[in-house]
Amino acid sequence: MNWVDMIITILMIYFVYKGSKLGLISSVFRMISFFFSAYLASRYHSFIYEFIINNRFLYGIFEKATGFILNLILQSRINESSDSLLRLMSGGMVKPVISLASIIIIFVLANMLLKTVLGIISLLFRIPILKSLNKAGGMIFGFLQGFIIVYFFNMVFQKFAAFIPDSRLGEGIDSSLILAYLQNIDLIDLFLNFSNKKFI
Numbered sequence: 001m002n003w004v005d006m007i008i009t010i011l012m013i014y015f016v017y018k019g020s021k022l023g024l025i026s027s028v029f030r031m032i033s034f035f036f037s038a039y040l041a042s043r044y045h046s047f048i049y050e051f052i053i054n055n056r057f058l059y060g061i062f063e064k065a066t067g068f069i070l071n072l073i074l075q076s077r078i079n080e081s082s083d084s085l086l087r088l089m090s091g092g093m094v095k096p097v098i099s100l101a102s103i104i105i106i107f108v109l110a111n112m113l114l115k116t117v118l119g120i121i122s123l124l125f126r127i128p129i130l131k132s133l134n135k136a137g138g139m140i141f142g143f144l145q146g147f148i149i150v151y152f153f154n155m156v157f158q159k160f161a162a163f164i165p166d167s168r169l170g171e172g173i174d175s176s177l178i179l180a181y182l183q184n185i186d187l188i189d190l191f192l193n194f195s196n197k198k199f200i
Contacts, residue, residue: 004176012146019142023134025121027141033114041107048102053095062101066094154182 001009019027052058154173161173173179 001177002172002175004172005178008150008176008178011150012143015142015146016139017142019138019140019145020135022138024137024141025134026118027138027145029114029118029121033111033118037107037110037114040110041103045099045102045106048105049099052098052102059094059098062098063094066097151182151185154179
């Protein structure tokens with residue numbers, strides 16, 4: 001076992017521990033809430049965007065805030081003759097900033113709502129038997145989550161290691177027992193085969 005294997009082992013222990021603390025319900029629900037919040041934000045942020053754009057007071061706040069931030073960032077690089085350029089840049093940046101803020105607002109609100117729902121559901125799993133099952137399920141989920149993350153990181157780092165085989169990173173990846181085992185597993189192919197068997 002080399003230093004890469006030790007890092008992977010510590011990472012896996014962390015995910016298993018985190019899963020046991022959160023429990024299966026919280027672990028799964030947090031993952032679902034993240035993607036669902038991101039989906040809602042991407043789909044419905046335009047409503048918040050239009051509301052801010054059409055509200056002079058709110059638009060003015062964003063306009064002043066954007067100008068202030070740009071001024072702080074660029075002040076050391078511009079002179080007085082460039083003030084008009086700064087105002088032009090500020091005007092062009094307002095709408096993208098509002099769009100980003102709209103996405104963040106929807107994401108945060110959706111996440112808060114889903115966490116409230118999670119809190120209510122979690123009350124049901126304080127019953128001793130369900131609590132034990134929830135904890136054990138969380139450990140399994142944590143292990144799978146860690147395994148998938150390590151697997152895909154391995155796919156990326158193997159590409160880098162091929163270019164620098166004599167480096168410490170290249171040698172560490174090449175001599176890793178865990179990564180050598182992962183190279184024999186095609187997770188994507190297994191998932192596709194499972195999906196075909198289940199739905200066909």
